[in-house]
Amino acid sequence: MMTRALSRLAPLLACLGLLAIWQAGSLMLNTESFPTAMSAVRAVPSILGDKESLVNILDSLRRMAIAFAAALLFAIPLGLMMGRSRLVASFFNPLLMITYPVPKAALMPIIMLWLGVGDLAKMLVIFLGVSLPVIYHSFQGARAVEEKMLWSGAAMGLSAPQRMIRIVLPAALPEILTGCRTGLVLALITMVTSEMIARQSGAGNILFNALDMGQYDTVYAMIIIIGAMGIGLDAAFERLRSRLVRWSEPGFDIPLSFA
C-alpha cells in the first residue's frame, strides 16, 4: 500500500527534485541569464494570464491536435498495409528511410515559400513529423501478427478487409499506441520548432522572442509550460493506452521522444 502510493508519487517527487536542483544551481551560479526555479515558476501565471499569450498557446495546441489526428488517420492504415503486404512494404520502405533523418521542422522555410506562414504550413510540418514514427510502429505491429491467427480468421469466413480491421488492428494495437505516444511528443516538438522558425505566433514564438529580448524569466517560464504540456499529454495518453490494451504485456512504459 505504502510502496504503491510512493510509486504513484515518484514522478512528482522527481519533478520537485529537479526543480530543487535547478534552484540550487542557479543560486550557486548566480547569473542573470539563469534565474532561480522559484522566479521562473512565479512568471508562469503572468504568461497564462496574458490574453494574447494564452490565445497564442491555445492556437498552437489546436494546430497540433488537428495535424496529429490527420497524421494518425493517414499513417495507421498505411503502416498496417505495409506490415501485411511485402509488396506495399518494399514500395514504401526506401522512401521512408531517406525521409527519416530529415528534420521535418527544417522543411519549414521551404514550405513557407510555397504556402506562406499560415496555419497550413505549420500543420503540414507537424503532420509529416508525426506520420513517420506512427507508420513505423504500425508496420512493426502488423508484421508481428501471427499468421495462424489470420488463417483461423479466414477459416471463420472473414474477408481480407475484415481481417485487417478485426484481427490485425487489435493485435497490432499495443505497438500502434506506442507509435502514437512517440508521435504525440514529436508533434509538440515539431510545433515548437516550426513556430520558432516561422517566428509569427504560437508558443515557440513566445519562447524565442523572450530569448532575443533577454526576458529570462519568461524564457524559463515558457520552458516550464511547454515541458508540462509534454509531460501532461504523455501521462494522459499513457492512461488511455493502458486502458485500451490492458491485455497486452507491458512494453516500454516510457515513450521515446525526439524531434
Add this chain to the structure above:
Amino acid sequence: MNARALTSEVLLGIVPIALALAVWQGISSFGYAPVTLLPPPGLVFSRLAQQLGTSTFQYEIASTLFRLFAGFSIAVIMGVGIGLAAAASPAVNAVVRPIVRVLAPLPKVALYPALLLLLGFGHESKITLVAADALFPILLSTYYGASMVEQKLIWSAMAAGTPRRQILFKVVLPAAVPSILTGCRIGLVISCIVVFLAEMISSTDGLGHMLVTAARTFQAVDMFVPLITISLLGLILNGLLQGLRSYLLRGFPEV
C-alpha cells in the same frame, strides 16, 4: 529465386522515389512553379555535386558531423551506463525511473534556449541538446534489454563460477546488445535531426546554418542542398550502424 525476389523488391522501392523526382521535374519543367520556388531536381543535384567539392561546404559538413558524433557518443555512454545500472540495482532503479518518466516526454528543444544561455552559442549547447535527445531511447532500450535477459543464462554463468559482480559485464551486457543497438539506431536518427535543428536556431556554421542563410536570401536551390545532404548522411550512418550490427549480432537469432 531469392536474389531475384530481392532485386525486384529493391526495384519496387526505387519506384516511388523515381516517381517523386519525375513529378518534381514535371512541375518545374512545365512551369507550374517558378524556379525561385521549386528549382528542378537536375539543378539541385548538380549544385549539390558542385558544392561537395568546395572546402567551405566540406567544413560545414565536418562541423555538423563533429557535433553529431560528440552528442551521440555521450548519449551512448551515458545511456548504456545508466540503463545497465538501473537494471542491475534496485536502488538506482528507484531513483532513475521517475526521473526518466519526467524527462523522457519533455520536449528537449524547449530546453535549448536555456542551454544557449548557460553554455553559450558554441559547440557545447548543441552537443548537449543532441546528447539529451538521443540519450533516452538508448537508455530505455538498454534498460529494457538488460532486464529481459533470460534468467537461465545468468544461472548458467553463475554455476560456471562467475562472481556476481562480473555477471553484469559477462552476461547481461552481451545479452542486451541487440536491444542496445536498436536504441542506438533510433538515437542516431534523432541526433541527425536535432543537430540540424540546433544549427538552424543558432549557429554560424553547419548544414542547418546553411539552410537558414539560404532561406534569408530566398535561394531555393541552396535550401534543398543541406536537406538532401543530411538525408544522405543519415543513410550512410545508418548503413554503417547496420554493418556493425550484423557483425556484433552474428551469433544472435534473426530479430
Add this chain to the structure above:
Amino acid sequence: MKVLPSRPDFEADPALARGPAPAMIEIDRVSQTFRTSGRQAHLALSDISLTIEDGAFVSILGPSGCGKSTLLYIVGGFVSPTEGVARVKGRAITGPGPDRGPVFQEFALFPWKTVLGNVMYGPRQQGVKSPEAEAQSRRLIEMVGLKGFENFYPKELSGGMKQRVALARTLAYHPAVLLMDEPFGALDAHTRTRLQNDLLNIWERDRKTVLFVTHSVDEAVFLSDKVVVMTRAPGRIKQIIDIELPRPRRRAELLLDPRYQKYVVEIERMIDDTSEDGLRP
C-alpha cells in the same frame, strides 16, 4: 528415507566396497512457498527430505507443476528454500557453485559465443589458461559428437546439437553433480535415445552424481539407480524406487527385460495414483 546404494555390479570396486557411499546431496525438510502476484502464498514444495550418494544417478518424476524444477533450482543454489536446508558434501548451499552444474531444458547457451566459446566459458572462469581450456573443450566437443562444429553459433545448430553443447559446457568445468531439468524433453525420439546413451556412457566413465528431472518413465528407469516419484502440488515425495538393473545398460537388452518392464508399469501406475494422493494430507 534411507536408501541403500543400488549398484550391485560395482560392488567389486574397492573404493565403494568400504561401506555405504558418502552423501553428496542432502535435502533436509525443505519447503518452498512462492508469493504469487495476487499476493497469495503458494506452497510449491512441502517437507522434502532426500539423500543422494556420491556417484548416484537419481531421477525425479511427477506431475507437471509439482515442483521438480524448483527442487533442482534449490540444489543448484539459484533459489533458496523458505524452510529447511539443502547441503552438498555436508555444507549448506548458499548459492550456485561450479561443483553443481545445471543443464536446462531451454539449453540457455550464450548466443554471442560459438560452440567452442560456450564450452570454454567455464574452464576460463575457473582460471584455466586459454590454450589448455581450448584443448580440453575441443576434446569434450568431440566426445559429444560435434567435431567440426566448433565455430558454429548456437542458432546454427539443431535442438539435439544445442543440447549436447549445453551438456559439454557444463561438463567442461567438472562439476561433481549434474543437475538436469528435462534435458531431452524438447527432442525427437531418435535424438533422445542417442543422447540418453551418450549420457550413460559419460556417466559410467566419470561417475558423477546426477539429479535428473524427466516426465518420461522409460527414461527414468533406463538411466537411474533410484527414481523419486512426487505427488501433485504441493510437491511431496511419494515414493523412492531403487532400480536394480545391471549396468552397463544396453537399451536393446533392457527393453526385453521383464524386470525393466515391471519397473515401468509399477511407476506408471504410481503416477496415475498421485492425483488422488495429492488430496490426502
